[in-house]
Amino acid sequence: MTKFKFLLVLLLAKALAEEVPEPLFRAVGGELEMGFCFGVDYITLYKLTEKGKQLLGNSSNAAVAPPEDYRDRISPTNQLHGLLGMQVVNLMLSDSGVYLRECWRDNELVNHHKCYLYVCDGEAVSQEIFLGPDGGVDLVCSVSYSRQNNATIKWFKEAYSGYKRSLLLDTKKSQEPLQEELKGVIQVRDEGFSLHISEPGLKTDHNFFCLVMEGEQCMGFQNMYLPNSGELDLQSVFYGVGESAVLSCSSDYLKQRQVYWDTPLGKVNSTTTDKNKDPTGNDMYISKSKETGNYSLVIPSITPNHSGEYKCYPNMMEYFITVCSELKTNEIQIHTGSKVTLECAMTTDESANIQWYRQTKLEESNLIYDSGDPSLSTNTNIDILNTSLTISELTEEDSGMYWCVVLLDSTDYADDFLEDEDEENDETDDYWFEDGENTDNCILKQVTHLKVESKPTFTTKRPRNRMITDMDSTPEPDSESGTLLYAVIAVVGLVILLLIAVGVVLKLRARRRAADQSRTESSAQQTVSEPLVNLKSLH
Numbered sequence: 001m002t003k004f005k006f007l008l009v010l011l012l013a014k015a016l017a018e019e020v021p022e023p024l025f026r027a028v029g030g031e032l033e034m035g036f037c038f039g040v041d042y043i044t045l046y047k048l049t050e051k052g053k054q055l056l057g058n059s060s061n062a063a064v065a066p067p068e069d070y071r072d073r074i075s076p077t078n079q080l081h082g083l084l085g086m087q088v089v090n091l092m093l094s095d096s097g098v099y100l101r102e103c104w105r106d107n108e109l110v111n112h113h114k115c116y117l118y119v120c121d122g123e124a125v126s127q128e129i130f131l132g133p134d135g136g137v138d139l140v141c142s143v144s145y146s147r148q149n150n151a152t153i154k155w156f157k158e159a160y161s162g163y164k165r166s167l168l169l170d171t172k173k174s175q176e177p178l179q180e181e182l183k184g185v186i187q188v189r190d191e192g193f194s195l196h197i198s199e200p201g202l203k204t205d206h207n208f209f210c211l212v213m214e215g216e217q218c219m220g221f222q223n224m225y226l227p228n229s230g231e232l233d234l235q236s237v238f239y240g241v242g243e244s245a246v247l248s249c250s251s252d253y254l255k256q257r258q259v260y261w262d263t264p265l266g267k268v269n270s271t272t273t274d275k276n277k278d279p280t281g282n283d284m285y286i287s288k289s290k291e292t293g294n295y296s297l298v299i300p301s302i303t304p305n306h307s308g309e310y311k312c313y314p315n316m317m318e319y320f321i322t323v324c325s326e327l328k329t330n331e332i333q334i335h336t337g338s339k340v341t342l343e344c345a346m347t348t349d350e351s352a353n354i355q356w357y358r359q360t361k362l363e364e365s366n367l368i369y370d371s372g373d374p375s376l377s378t379n380t381n382i383d384i385l386n387t388s389l390t391i392s393e394l395t396e397e398d399s400g401m402y403w404c405v406v407l408l409d410s411t412d413y414a415d416d417f418l419e420d421e422d423e424e425n426d427e428t429d430d431y432w433f434e435d436g437e438n439t440d441n442c443i444l445k446q447v448t449h450l451k452v453e454s455k456p457t458f459t460t461k462r463p464r465n466r467m468i469t470d471m472d473s474t475p476e477p478d479s480e481s482g483t484l485l486y487a488v489i490a491v492v493g494l495v496i497l498l499l500i501a502v503g504v505v506l507k508l509r510a511r512r513r514a515a516d517q518s519r520t521e522s523s524a525q526q527t528v529s530e531p532l533v534n535l536k537s538l539h
Contacts (some may be wrong), residue, residue, distance in 0.1 A: 002234040021098050021116035023156055023165050025209060025221045027123040034076065037103030037111055043076065045086040048098040048114075056099075057086055063396020066410050069094065091119050093217065118211060120218035127224045129208075131313050133260060135199030141210035145222035151212050151219065153192045165209070169195070172213065176454025202226070234318045238405045239302040246287075247319050249312035250294040259295040261286065264308035270295050312366035322441035324405060331449040339392040342448045344404035353407040353440065354387045358400055394452045403447040407440040 026032060034442045037043050042060030044170045046053040059062045059076035066074050070088065076087040086101060098118045103111035131137055145151040152172040157365050158165045169177050171192035176184050185201035197205075206226040212219045218318050251260065259270040263284065287296045299306055309321040344354060356369035369389065391398055 012118070019114050020166075021114045023118065023209075024115050025120065025123075025211065025218075027120055027221075028091060030091050030119075032088040032091060032095075032099070032117060033077070033085055033086070034099060034101040034113070034115070036083040037101075038083055038104045039085060040103045040110060042104050043084040043086055044101070044102045044104065045074070045088075046100040048100055048326065053100065054089075059084055059086065066092075092269050093121070095119050096216075096218065099478070103332040117152070118218045118221065120211065120221050122220045124220055126223035126296065127222065128227055129224050130227070131199075131202075133313065134334055135202075135227070137197050139197065139208055139210070139224055141212065141222055143192050143210065143212040143222050145212040145214075145219055146330055146346060149214050151214055154211040155192070156209040156211070156212060157205045158209075159204045163207075168208075173318060212344065217333050217432075234320055236320050236322065238322050238323045238324055238403075238442055238445055240302065241302055241444075242327060243302045245297075245298040245299040245302055245306070245321065247299075247310055247312070247317075248294065249296060249317050257419070259286065259288075260313055261297045261313040262309075262313065263297070264310075265305065268297060322405075322440070322442050324445035326444045328444070329447040330345050331451070333451045333453065334394060335455045337394060337453055337455070338394050339448065340394060341532070342389045342391075342404075342450070344389070344406070344446050345444055346389045351409065355407065356389050356402065356404045391450075396452050396454065401447060401449050401451055401454045403445060405442050405446075406444040407442055410442065 017127045024032065034045055035043070042058060044058045047056055054067065055064065056066050056070055057074050057076065065071070070094075070121065073090050074088050075085065077087045081382060082327050084233075088095065098115055098116050102109055102111045122143075127142065129137050129139065141157075153169070154167065154171075156165050157168045168182065169186075169188065169192060173191070175188050175192060177186045177188075182201060185326045187196040187198075188325075189195065193197055193210075208224045209221060211221045237245070237247070247261075249261070261268040267285065268284055268286055270288055284297065284299050286293070295312070297310065297312070302323055304323050304325075307321055310319045310321060311317070316422040328345065332340060332342070344356070352371075352373040354369070355367060357365045357367040358368050359497075369385075387404070389402065389404070436476070
């Protein structure tokens with residue numbers, strides 16, 4: 001057993017000697033975290049020098065004092081339970097060199113890690129790099145330096161996956177790449193301070209570092225990286241036949257760059273003024289805006305031929321357009337506080353996948369429901385039942401465009417389609433379900449434009465959830481027309497009151513006139529009757 005342990009120690013020692021240190025880059029004043037070890041008893045940190053291993057710290061023995069130049073700058077870390085690390089802070093130029101971290105459990109070495117630390121005078125701002133028309137990239141190191149001091153440069157690359165860094169070029173040794181397989185894909189320019197890496201050299205490498213050196217001293221370093229490193233952020237979008245499409249491609253970096261789109265119908269270049277026509281006669285073109293750096297691809301009218309992948313270069317934005325065979329649209333106008341149900345026509349195929357989207361701003365849409373992903377949460381006032389979307393307690397913020405798509409498996413859809421075709425006309429349009437293009441086939445996109453308005457102040461009643469059609473063009477009363485209506489009603493009311501008052505006055509006058517006439521007649525009759533009385537008395 002003792003011999004076995006001794007042999008294991010020798011093998012570990014040999015592995016340490018042959019291990020290539022991982023390059024790390026820090027600026028003066030920064031910190032170095034050498035960790036982490038899980039489930040161990042203690043961790044040790046060494047600096048490897050020509051004289052051997054120099055112990056800097058031991059997490060199990062606080063009495064071990066670090067060297068004078070590391071005093072008060074090194075300490076163990078245990079931020080997470082069970083994870084041990086060793087940290088060096090306030091880095092100095094003299095801290096550059098090889099470091100070794102060892103993890104120990106039961107007095108046995110169970111893990112180790114070696115790195116070469118470059119402590120530089122400064123760090124240049126990280127730079128995002130973009131693919132050129134040839135699919136390659138140009139790297140230019142922006143670290144300030146003086147050629148009079150015989151500055152050299154080191155280039156490092158970081159490979160995916162594993163994020164392992166390795167030395168790519170050291171102009172102090174050679175103007176050629178150190179790795180034989182890269183000599184045909186890397187062009188060294190400006191004495192090594194700029195590189196061009198062609199497309200084959202970017203399959204696994206998307207992160208690069210340049211270090212400007214004066215002798216063994218690092219004057220500065222800079223990180224350069226491709227956006228969306230690893231897998232591209234593919235955005236799936238759905239359009240119905242006849243719809244217009246706008247695919248956004250924007251970046252501040254694009255203001256000084258040539259932009260082109262790679263489409264299923266060929267390349268569309270931002271420098272050309274002619275529109276690129278596809279075989280069906282529809283135009284595709286780039287809407288350029290150098291002020292905002294937006295070079296959106298515009299497709300005025302979608303056809304089945306537009307289905308497929310679209311990539312914007314050099315910004316590396318990628319879309320996949322799925323063309324839906326049927327498109328339905330409608331508009332709904334409704335009051336706040338109400339409830340509305342948006343229907344989505346449904347196929348009888350129970351395997352169909354239903355998705356609901358909402359768009360409130362230009363070119364911004366959110367998936368709010370996916371029958372294939374029940375875990376997708378929606379807003380509290382949105383309910384999905386039998387593919388219909390119901391929104392309760394409506395507010396004006398709920399206004400916007402909503403749409404659903406009905407997706408079927410391409411194979412199943414093709415089989416159903418062929419069964420329905422006549423034997424004499426059994427040829428199908430391949431563009432609906434070509435193998436390898438997409439696993440789903442969109443048979444319907446239904447778009448609803450929802451407009452939620454606050455309730456009007458007058459009492460005129462309108463039917464709720466009213467569908468707006470071409471035949472129904474009666475405009476809604478706005479605030480100005482409402483005010484005018486109130487004014488007209490007030491004037492009419494005053495006129496009616498005035499007429500009533502005039503009628504009452506006239507009626508009172510008529511009554512008074514009749515009363516006066518009655519009194520006059522009564523007086524006349526009395527005057528005539530008195531002489532008659534006197535005559536009778538004389539007889």
